[in-house]
Amino acid sequence: MELQLTFKNTITGRIEDAEVNSKDSLNSILETMINEGLVSKGNIFKLPDGTVLDKNTTFDRLGLNSGSIIEILNNEKEVTNSQGGKKRPKLKSNPKAPKTFDQLGVFVLDGSYSMNDLTTENIAKKDAVNKAIRQLLSKFKDSRSAKNFSFAVVLFDDKATLKLDTTALLNIDSKLDFDPTKGHNSNTKVYTGLAKAKTLAEKFLEENEQGNIPKSVVIVLLSDGECHNPETTISTAVEIKKSERIRICTTFFSGLEKTNAEAEILMRNIASDGKSFEKTYDVNTLRAFFENSLSKGL
Structure with missing residues (x-):
């Protein structure tokens, strides 16, 4: 999980805001902070x-927690920014740093015909999904935790297809098209997407174990319509949730049309818990849902 912290140098009075990962240590970002001129080598936090x-x-x-202030006591001559003014530390991922966790995010995206309908911002739902996922991946690539993530993408209507097999985040093409209706556009059978996600999750957890690094999978399910076989969908979700290392986060993607109460209830029931379901309406709420889903519990 990313934390928003404030670093305050008590000698110079300089204050910097920075985003760090909760699994990082102060030492792990110290070199970056020195290079950015926030601190010099001798310091106490x-x-x-x-x-x-x-x-x-x-x-x-x-x-x-986010919002915490860390004070820096520094008795050496402070390194200053030659340009002056406030500068945000670029606490990006260190390619040489070891992984602190290993997480697979599996997007399971509804590609049924209704995904051509409009969102509350008057763009097609399929286009909103494509944009939100691209924005999410771009943000995660810029994170210091980038090397800890892999992603896969499953599309479904009355069948499920694999759009993106399990791939390390830093190796994913940023121009990839995530329109879920490509090759689909038929009925809604959510269980087909969940079943394929289950296979991907189990394979990921079984392979490439690396010492004591925690491995987990988050299945991020999006649907906007009523499933044609909700009983099978529920039973598939129950099987997935038997694993303590797999979590299901779901969203009912509403739009300009009237909401579907039964479809929304199903999505709530599929989620691992009450906090893992959100109702979304547009690109911004979608992106926030994706980000929150992949950040929880790390």
Whole structure:
């Protein structure tokens, strides 16, 4: 999970906001902070209440949440930004750093005919999905945690197809078309997409185990219509949720047309828990749903 923290150099008064991963340690970003001129080599990190932070401990174990302030005590000459002014540290992924976790995100996208309908911002649902996924992948590629993620994409209507097999995030073509109706555009049978996602998830968890690095899968399911066989869909979801390392997040993608209560209820029931379901309406709410789904529980 990404945390928004504020670093305050108590010697210079310089304040910087930065996005870090909860599984990183202060030491893991120290070199970047030095290169960006936020600190020099001699420093102590502490909280405003005076608690000194262990630089070898990860942010989550330090008990830090988004909005926390970390104060920097620095007795050496401070490195300054030659251009002056405030500069955001570029705490990007270090290609040489080891993985801290290994997560597969499987997008399961409804490609039925109704995905041609309009969203509340008057663009086709299929285009909103395509845009939201591209934006999500671009943001994650810029994250310091980029190397920890892999993705796969499943499209479904009355059958399921594999748009993108399990691929490391940094190897995914940013120009890939994620329009879910390509090769589909028929009826809605959600269980076909879930079944294919289950196969991908189990294969990922069985392969390439790397020591003590935690592995997990998040199945991100989007649908906008009523499933033609909800009983089979529910039973498929129940089988998937037997694994503690697989989580299902779902969204009912509404639009300008009237909502479908039964379809929305089904999506709620498929989700791993009440916090794993969201109703979405447009590109922004979709992107936020995708991001929240893949950030929870890390």
